Amino acid sequence: MTSRTHRATARTSSEGRAVARTQTLLKGTNGAGTVRRTTLPGGLRVVTETLPTVRSVTFGIWAHVGSRDETPSLNGATHYLEHLLFKGTEQRSALDISAAIDAVGGEMNAFTAKEYTCYYARVLDADLPLAIDVVCDMLTGSLIDAEDVDAERGVILEEIAMTEDDPGDCVHDLFAHTMLGDTPLGRPVLGSVDTINALTAPRIRRFYKKHYDPTHLVVTAAGNIDHAKVVRLVRRAFERAGALGGTDAAPIGPRSGNRAIRTAGRVEHLGRKTEQAHVILGVPGMSRTDDRRWAMGVLNTALGGGMSSRLFQEVREKRGLAYSVYSYTSGFADCGLFGVYAGCRPNQVHDVLAICRDELAQVAAEGLTDDEIHRAIGQLRGSTVLGLEDTGALMHRLGKSELCWGEQMSVDEMLARIAAVTPDEVREVAAEILGARPSLSVIGPLNDRQAARLDEAVA
Structure with missing residues (x-):
C-alpha cells in the first residue's frame, strides 16, 4: 500500500544556491512502490518508482511535444525527429546505440503521440547506468545530419504506406479527422507524404532545439533502482552534454484549455x-x-x-x-x-x-x-x-x-x-x-x- 506525502528536501551548493529539490510523492511499504521526484537546475525532472523485488529497470525520457504542436507544414516532424534521435550522436553511431543495448539483452524503442513523445530502454538492473548513458546521449546529442534525414525519409514513407495498408489502423486517423478536421489534433501523427517530403534537416533541427530543452523533459525510471543514483547518473549525462543549464528554470506545466468539439452528423x-x-x-x-x-x-x-x-x-x-x-x-x-x-x-x-x-x-x-x-x-x-x-x-x-x-x-x-x-x-x-x-x-x-x-x- 502507498500513501501520499509532501516531504521535500533541497540540496544547496556551498554558495547557498539551490541545485536540486527532491520530493517523496508516494510512500510505499518497505520501500516498494515509493515514488520520488527530483527537479534539477534548468527544469529537468527525474521521477522514479522503486521495486526492490524485480531484477529489471525501464528507463525513459518523455518530451512535452506531440503532433498537436506542429503547424500544417510541419505535420509529421515530431515523429520524424523521434526516428532521427536513433541515427547517431557525437559519441555513438546508429549501430553503436542499438548494439550497446542489444549486448546486454535489453530492449529500446520510442513512440510519438499527439501530445507527448517517449524514448525508453528496458534492461537488467545492473545495466541501468548503460541505459541512462545511451538514452540521455540520444536526447541531448543527436546530430540530425542532412544525410540521415534523407535516408530516414524513405523509412517514414514506408511506415505511412504500411499504415495505409492496414484499414483497421487507418480508420482511427480518419475518425480523428472526421471529428477534429484539419487541426493539429485532427491530422495524423505520421504526417503525410507531401509534408514528409518537404521537411528538411534545418527545419527539424529548429524543432528539436525548441521542444527538447530540460523544461520540456521528464526522466522516468521504474524497477530495482536507487533514486539518488538515477538522479546522479542523469545529471552527469546531461551536464556532460551541456544540456542541463545552471538556472532554476521552472518545468513546463500540463497543457490546459477548454476546446469544444462541435462536430455532429459528419x-x-x-x-x-x-x-x-x-x-x-x-x-x-x-x-x-x-x-x-x-x-x-x-x-x-x-x-x-x-x-x-x-x-x-x-x-x-x-x-x-x-x-x-x-x-x-x-x-x-x-x-x-x-x-x-x-x-x-x-x-x-x-x-x-x-x-x-x-x-x-x-x-x-x-x-x-x-x-x-x-x-x-x-x-x-x-x-x-x-x-x-x-x-x-x-x-x-x-x-x-x-x-x-x-x-x-x-x-x-x-x-x-x-x-x-x-x-x-x-x-x-x-x-x-x-x-x-x-x-x-x-x-x-x-x-x-x-x-x-x-x-x-x-x-
Missing part, C-alpha cells in the same frame, strides 16, 4: 478494396482532466470493453456480424473522443451501424443496469492492476502522469476512484455523451448505394 468514407468495411461511429468525449472520467471509463467498459459488453454481445455473439467490435475513449488536455469500432463485411455495414446506433441511443435514454455497472467496475479495477504488472507499464504511468496531470496517483487511489463511481454518475455521463448526434468514419469497398445510405447512421 460522414467520411474512404473507398478501399478491402475484404471488410471498417467503421467508427463516435461523439465528442471528455478531456483527460475531467473529474467525470472515472464514470466515463466505467461506461466505456460496460458498453464495449470486453466480451460481456453490450456491443460485443449484440453485434458478435448474438448476430455474428463482426469479429472485432469495441468502444474506446481518447482524452486530450482540452477535449476528448468516444468511438465505437467494428469490422464487418461490406454488405452488413448498415446492419452493424444500426445496432450500434440503437445501443448508444438506448444507453443514453435508459442508462445501464446496476449489474452491468458493477461488473464493469470490477473489470476496470482488475485490468488497471494487471496492466501495471511490469516495469515498462509503471514507467509509462510515471511519465504520462507527470506530463499530463503534474502529479502522481497511487494504484490504491486509482482503484478507490473507480470503486467510488455510482450508477447515477454513469447514467448522467451516458445521457450527456451518448445523447449527442454522432459522426461516422468508414473505410471499405462500399458501392454507391451503400455509401449513399451512410447518412442514415448519423441522422
